[in-house]
Amino acid sequence: MVDNGKDAVDARVESARIGKRDGEASRRLLLAAARAEFAAKGLMGARVDEIARGAGLNKQLVYHYFGSKDDLYVAVLERVYAEIREQERALSLGDLPPRQAMVKLIGFSFDYLAAHPDFIALLNDENGQGGRHLAASRRMHEMHSPLIALIRRTLRRGVALGAFRRGIDALQLYISIAGLAYFYFSNNRTLSAIFDRDLGTTQAIAARRRHVVDFVMTALRPGPVGVASASRHG
């Protein structure tokens, strides 16, 4: 029930303005309502009735526009991935010096997750289902993020300038950057419960952000002598 309001209202207002039945607006309304419902309750917990009500429309229209609850779920996942991809595209890290570019990327990843609990909730749910909807979705493969390429280039630039150490894999780094923020948010409730500390406050989140940026940047730093390989630790 978070921030799908804007889209929904826009659609409705637009529909009213045109003064005729507007299928596209209904689609958007349903998609926004579905996103909120699926994020809040998961695929199994979500109720088609509730989605229709959230959109202010009839339940039958879900089937009219999307075919089934599952298909609607896939549509929501695709939408949500499309959004983050758009944002990532707008980062233009290529224009910045390597370390600055990296700090910006880490910050963006963290802030995006902080601002989009829906995204996390939907991903978690989908992973809980074995990722079968994403696997089925042809469009996901096409979407294959160009971010990895960007990270690879940035790493190379940094290594050349002596800003980063050698031997860091771009995909591993991406997963690490994401994981350091993602886990904090996705497991916020259980971590809070276990450690009896509220990790959801603004301060706690800000502290975590500092830690993550610091942690990654330190891990990328070139060492006094090379200490890159795990086999040497211990």
Added chain:
Amino acid sequence: MVDNGKDAVDARVESARIGKRDGEASRRLLLAAARAEFAAKGLMGARVDEIARGAGLNKQLVYHYFGSKDDLYVAVLERVYAEIREQERALSLGDLPPRQAMVKLIGFSFDYLAAHPDFIALLNDENGQGGRHLAASRRMHEMHSPLIALIRRTLRRGVALGAFRRGIDALQLYISIAGLAYFYFSNNRTLSAIFDRDLGTTQAIAARRRHVVDFVMTALRPGPVGVASASRHG
């Protein structure tokens, strides 16, 4: 449906051997079956019928012994947390030199998650529900892991010996170590789908393990010059 076999069968065999009805054995059987079912399908997706069948018992005993599906779920969560706590206790990091201790801890965290997909699935599901079951469980607070204290001590020892840099918060470090492994496993399917690469193979997991150990150990390394604060990056 993973590895609840041993306990379950033991209980049953024992029960048969004694030749009398054994409520405790039934409890264990149900708990094991529930764990597998909840991990595989989540709280909402799990079927009480299926749990009973998995335990080779009838459905009503779930209610007899646990009261409700929800209570059974809480029992499973408590069980699963108790198990990891036990293992953590057995680590005895205090006896090792700081860097060795840290490598051992990172390795253990990674390997435990690699070996217990059930644990991840259950946590994810519980977080999807807002952590309400754990929050309700009194026993969780008591279980408050002494691991943080251990990490704190290890960090101090390392700093004193010049092995680790200063200013690392033990809780943040714990979350980072966990997150670097957890995210890889919990989102394995969607990551595989997005990047069109199978991250579930033995090799991929081994590569990830190396990266994580290396990443953390490097991040802990004391720098040539102090670079601890995030504000200095860029």
Added chain:
Amino acid sequence: MVDNGKDAVDARVESARIGKRDGEASRRLLLAAARAEFAAKGLMGARVDEIARGAGLNKQLVYHYFGSKDDLYVAVLERVYAEIREQERALSLGDLPPRQAMVKLIGFSFDYLAAHPDFIALLNDENGQGGRHLAASRRMHEMHSPLIALIRRTLRRGVALGAFRRGIDALQLYISIAGLAYFYFSNNRTLSAIFDRDLGTTQAIAARRRHVVDFVMTALRPGPVGVASASRHG
């Protein structure tokens, strides 16, 4: 399963005639079937399945239209009270001489109960539950029978004419009139069993009716000398 036939069939026939789906008709059918089932078996003994079958509809519509078994029960109670209130309104006792008016009222009360075993059964069941459904129903308070006022006026008129004795409370009288008939019908089975006599035959009922009218009218008669207070008896 008594006499809900007419309404139900009418609704269904009408529905068929119009040739479209008629939610209102379905509601009526369910209400009629529920009334019969609840009267026959009580709230706890009634089966939602049976009600649906009795209405020729499927079970889920009970929930669609009424929300729950309990709510349906309340709807039936309200319906049944509304019916008797309507009939009472049509009595127009105000136009008759006091004694005639009273005889008519007694007769009506008796005959209504004789003709509506459902009503008695439903009331008994509701009282067995502590009257909680009626207490919860706001509409009951509003329905507060204007009959008491009518009885009060009739009593006054009778006293003024020397037809009735003084000091009779209208509410007490109403309860007495109702009780003399109600107990006979509500406990007909146990009374018959205890006294080994069939009190359900037409003759037995007619005899009871005569007794009741006679009994009440005699009790209202003005005495040769005032003998109104209980303390003087004996």
Added chain:
Amino acid sequence: MVDNGKDAVDARVESARIGKRDGEASRRLLLAAARAEFAAKGLMGARVDEIARGAGLNKQLVYHYFGSKDDLYVAVLERVYAEIREQERALSLGDLPPRQAMVKLIGFSFDYLAAHPDFIALLNDENGQGGRHLAASRRMHEMHSPLIALIRRTLRRGVALGAFRRGIDALQLYISIAGLAYFYFSNNRTLSAIFDRDLGTTQAIAARRRHVVDFVMTALRPGPVGVASASRHG
């Protein structure tokens, strides 16, 4: 849960005193608990588990001692009727002058119902089931209350003395006396709801008692001229 305490405790204490397992005490405990449970929830609403718990005994003993839930219900009904019969026997109305005897009988009937809500609840429930348990119980027929004979004799004595009018049927009178009190108590909740007045207070009950005694005694009074037949009313 009303006043079965004394019996229950007595039984238990007695059992302890003898210092051995006492089947008879268990029977009594179960019967008392069953009575409370059946009165509170009716046959269908009552739970065998609850009865056993109420008696502080194992559920299986219900079956051991009574065979089935239904049979236990019959046993409770018989017990309850036996109790009222005993009390009635102790009235010894034959020794009093007719009007005094009648007042005493009316008072007793009223007070007994006022003091035994369990009795009313059980009767109501049994009537709701069509009286099938009482009909099946042979012992009921034998118990056929000698009260009717007593009333008949009292009426005759009164008529002879000019204290009562002629033509009153003893059975009808008994039903009337019972009904005037019974209805007030059995329907207390719904009457209170409908008339928006609490008829359960001590004052309200006392007022009702006065009305009933007065009402019946007036109805029995010999008239100035005969007004016995209903056909003459109006």
Added chain:
DNA sequence: AATGAATGAGTTTTCATTCAT
């Protein structure tokens, strides 16, 4: 005499989906 374990057969309720207009 007494008990905990176990079960078969229901019961209410839910929900995605389709039908008729």
Added chain:
DNA sequence: TATGAATGAAAACTCATTCAT
């Protein structure tokens, strides 16, 4: 395009009763 009516299939949960000790 839009909607209210209707349904099949399944879900959690209940409960009287029997079994084994």
